[in-house]
Amino acid sequence: MILDIYKDSFEYAAKDWKTLIVLGVFCLLSFLLIPIFLITGYIYRVVDNAVHGVINGRDPLPEFNDIVDMFIDGVKVVIVQIVYLIVPIIIFLIFAAIASSLNNAIGAVIMMLGCLISIIVGIICCLMTQMGICHMAYNDGAFSKAFEIREIKEVIDEIGWFNCIITYLGLIIITVSIASVVTIIIGLIFTILGFSGAILGSATAGGMMAAATGGIFxxxxxxxxxxxxxxxxxxxxxxxxxxxxxxYTMQI
Incomplete structure (x- = not known):
């Protein structure tokens, strides 16, 4: 089932390359802040399509329409992410405050314990954040549903904590692998071109190719x-x- 989810999502994300370019433009303009909410609003529509769809259901990519609604949805998603993120941060700050008031040895132990607990709570909060966004989308965008901890926990229980953790680990591995491979390939191509230009430039009288090597890099x-x-x-x-x-639909 998890592999089917990955397969569906790979194909789904590649359905319209123009959509990727538009999201890229929003990302480029994210320093203006408003595009950040439009990006998260569009991603929310992706989630909304998924929780109301099925695996290999041939769902189309969401359209960039109703910009105001998309912006509002984006604001809601960002708020949900911030609220859940606050929990591990507060835990870390509490342990940091306690550790700073103790001597070096005990303080270091308390700080290490605080870091460990913060990481564990952070992972749980991350899972709750994603499921909370899905739960909000499934319930027609009801903002309060993103914080229905009991209901969200029941969803995770029904899906299975093991399935959730394995799926998330797989997503992390896939994301890091693809991003790394693409970066390395492009880097190697231009590195080879750069060194080739340097060698060619050193063999020429004018050395113009050598001067252009930096530009290639x-x-x-x-x-x-x-x-x-x-x-x-x-x-x-x-x-x-x-x-x-x-x-999320695995529990429906």
């Missing part, structure tokens, strides 16, 4: 940024949230 960096921002990043975002939404 810079072009490689810019190409990596472009591909990550306009293709790989949006693709992996849709893939991840489609997978999360479909995981």
């Amino acid at each position: 810079i072009l490689g960096i810019l190409m990596n940024i472009f591909v990550s921002m306009f293709i790989v990043g949006p693709y992996l975002s849709i893939f991840n949230y489609r997978s999360i939404g479909l995981l």
